[in-house]
Amino acid sequence: MSSTGVSVLCDIACELGEGPAYDPAADTLFWFDILGRKLIELPLATGKTDQHELPVMASALAMVDHARQLLVTETGLQLRDRNSGELTMLQEVEADRPDMRSNDARVHPCGALWFGTMGKMAAEGAGAIYWFYKGELRCLFPRITIPNSICFSPDGAIAFFADTHENRLYRVACDPELGLPVDDPILTVEGNEMAGGIDGSVVDAEGTLWNARWGGGRIDAWSSAGEFIRSIEMPASRMTCPVFIGPDAGRMAVTSAREGLSREELEADPDAGRTFVLEQSFNGRFDPPVAL
Template sequence: MSEIEVSVLSDIACRLGEGPTYDARIDTLFWFNIVECKLLEHPLSGGETRVHELPLMASALADIDEERQLLVTETGLQIRDRATGRLTMLAEVEADRPDTRSNDARPHPCGALWFSTMSKTSEERAGTIYWFFKGEVRRLFSHITVPNSICFSPDGAIGYFADTRENRLYRVACDPETGLPVDEPVLTVDGNQMPGGIDGSVTDAQGTIWNARWGGARIDAWSPRGELIRSIRMPARQISCPAFIGRDARRLVATSAFSGMDEEARKADPHAGKTFLIDLEVEGRLDPPVLL
C-alpha cells in the first residue's frame, strides 16, 4: 500500500459523491451528489465549490461543446446549457421506470458514450449498460446490479465495466470507430479476495486502470491483464470514482460518499463524502466530447 499524500480538494460532504469529470475548457472539476440531486463545480484555479440544485437525480457529465454539456440522469440523457443550467431532454432512457436511476458513464475515444442504470434500492440484476452515439441509443449489457468502472483503452479497442455487487471487472473487445462491443466480456479482475468493492475507474495513457475501492479506503492501479500494480491509501472508506485533472491530465482526484453510514460510522470516518486530490503524477488522459 503506497503512502501517497492525499489532501481535501472540496470539504463539501456528499451522501453519494460520484461522476467526477474535468472540464479542460474552463479548468474546472464537476461531480455529483446523486441522491440529493446536486451538481458540484470546483474551479482548479482557485475559489469556492459551487453547488447547483438539479430537478432530478443525475450521476455523470460529459462535454459537448463550448455552450453545452451532456448529463446522464434518471430519465435519460439531457443537454445542460452552460450559461443558464437549463436542461433539455436529448434521449429518454428508462423514463418510465421510477424505480431506477442513472449511475456510471464514460465517453469512448470515438465520441460515443457508455452509461448505466440501476435500481434506486439496489435490487439484484436490475441494472443495464447502454451505448449512445450520434443520436442512437442501444442496450449493451443487462442484469447487472451496480454497474460501474466504465472506461476504455486509449485506442478504444477495449471497454471495461464492473458489477460492484458481484465485485468483478470485465473487459470486452470494441470497434474503435463506434465503441460497440464486438465480442463477449471476459473476466479480468476478481475483487472478492480484497477489501471493498470495485467501483468507478479511469484508464491512463498507458492503459492502466485506476479503480476506486468502495469500502476499501483505497485506489488500485491494474494492468489491462488484471495484474495489481499499486494501491494508494485514501482518507475515506467509501471511495467512489477517480478522475484525471489538469489540461495535461497529470493529477488524480477521487470522490467519496457517506451513504449508509450511521452517526457512529460518520464519526469514525470524518472525511466521508469529501473530494480528494492525490499528490501523485500520472500519465492521464482526458475524455473527448460526446458526438450528438
C-alpha cells in the same frame, strides 16, 4: 500501500459523491451528489465551489461544447446549458421506471457514451449498460445490478465495466471507430480477493486502470490483463470514482460517499463524502466530448 500526496480538494460532504468529470478548456472539475440532486462545480484556479440544484437525480456528465454539457440522469440523457443551467431532454432512458436511476458513465475515444442504470434500491439484475452515439441508443449488457468502472483503453479497442454487486471487473474487445463490443466480456478482476467493492475507474495514457474501492478506502491500479500493480490509501472508506485533472492530466481527483454509514462509522470516517486530490504525477488523459 502509499498515501503520499493525498489531500482534501473540496470539503463538501456528499451523501453519494459520484461522476467526476474534468473540463480542460475551463480547468474546472464537476461532480454530483446523486442523492442530494446536486451538480458541484469547482474551477481549480479559484477554488471557489458552486452547487447547482437539479430537478432529478444525475450521476455523470460529458462535455459537448463550450456551451453545453450532457448529463446522465434518472430519466435519460439531458443537455445542460452551461450559462443558464437549463436542462433539455435529449434521449429518454427508462423514464417510465421511477424505481430506476443512472449510475456510472464515460465517453469512449470515438465519442460514444457508455452509461449504466440501476435500481434505486439496488434491485438485483434490474440495471443495464447502454451505448449512445450520434443519436442512436443501444442496450449492451442487461441484468446488471450496480454498473460501474466504465472506461476504455487509450486506443478504444478495449472497454471495461464492473457489476459492484458481483464485485467483478470485465473487459471486452471493441470497435475503436464506433465504441461497440465485438466479442463477449472476459472476467478480468475477481474483486472478492481484496477488501472493498469495485466502484468507478479511469484508464491512463499507458493503459493502467485506476479503480476506486468502495469500502476499501483506497485506489487500486491494475493492468489491462487484470494484474495488480499497487494501491494508494485514501482518507475515506467509500471511494467512488477517479478522474484525471490539471493542464497535463497529471493529477487525480476522487469522489467519495457517506451513504449508509452509521453515526459511529461517520465519527470514525470524518472525511466521508468529500472529494480528494492525488498529487502523484499520473500519466493521465482526458475524456473526449460526446458525439451527439
